[in-house]
Amino acid sequence: MKFPIGELSRQTAVKVPTIRYYEQIGLLPEAPRTEGNRRLYGKSEVDRLNFIRHSRELGFEIDDIRELLAMAAQPQSSCHQVDSIANNHLIEIDRRIASLTALKAELSRMVDECGHGRVCDCRIIEALADHSHCRSEH
Amino acid sequence: MKFPIGELSRQTAVKVPTIRYYEQIGLLPEAPRTEGNRRLYGKSEVDRLNFIRHSRELGFEIDDIRELLAMAAQPQSSCHQVDSIANNHLIEIDRRIASLTALKAELSRMVDECGHGRVCDCRIIEALADHSHCRSEH
């Protein structure tokens, strides 16, 4: 029924120190302890931590997750906030993809133009030095 | 000819504290000072800092830039190292784009499926909780 932190770590693929860190910053509630002072967890902590982990994988920040968790805790409230957090995140993702794609094009061009000779002929270093007045992305 | 740090900042769009930080970590050489202890810069620092800034914008890490700068300083050496740094970076960018694209699809689906009703019907929170056994990206 109840298991220690290592087992929680195994079940969620979240590292032990990270779990303790999450507890410290209040993302996880303080776990009850055994007589020997070890933390004890149950099924609900697995769920909560999986929620957190998956949200982190999707790039949500800790504060976003805090909000999402708070909203999930009061299921009768409106969904609009959740929707808006996710949508903001989607916009940000689009921006990152666009920026990375531009970056990739530039890098590819640089690598292509590199004559594979000596540095004095290398276009990569030149390209990096040159674009001093590009509009900044991101 | 020689100008102070604020002017260097304006010419390169790198913030003043960041310039001092770069000096501190040895990415920029220690600038000569005026009698009144202010740093003085010239054209070559503008070039070097633009190189750094552009490399950072392209996502290179400080250590990569250190290597690139070292290679640029000995132009008779081979270009292969430069090429390989850029290529590694390109691979990493591809990975990030792929991961972000997958993420976007998932988030879009989540937002679409959200009934725009109350949280208890919201698919977003469910989706975040559910995918406990997705392979982890990145």
Next chain:
DNA sequence: CTTGCTTCTCTAGTGGCTAGAGGAAGTAGC
């Protein structure tokens, strides 16, 4: 001479962990 801007150094904070020290608790085998 005063006002206001720039610059100086220094320390500490950010986010989201990660690493390591030093010690206690639990577990398995003998």
Next chain:
DNA sequence: GCTACTTCCTCTAGCCACTAGAGAAGCAAG
């Protein structure tokens, strides 16, 4: 019961690449 091993505990400090702020000093214009 003893030993060896693993897991766990707390605490502190480190990572990256900056960013913010305090408090003092320099400098230029009016």
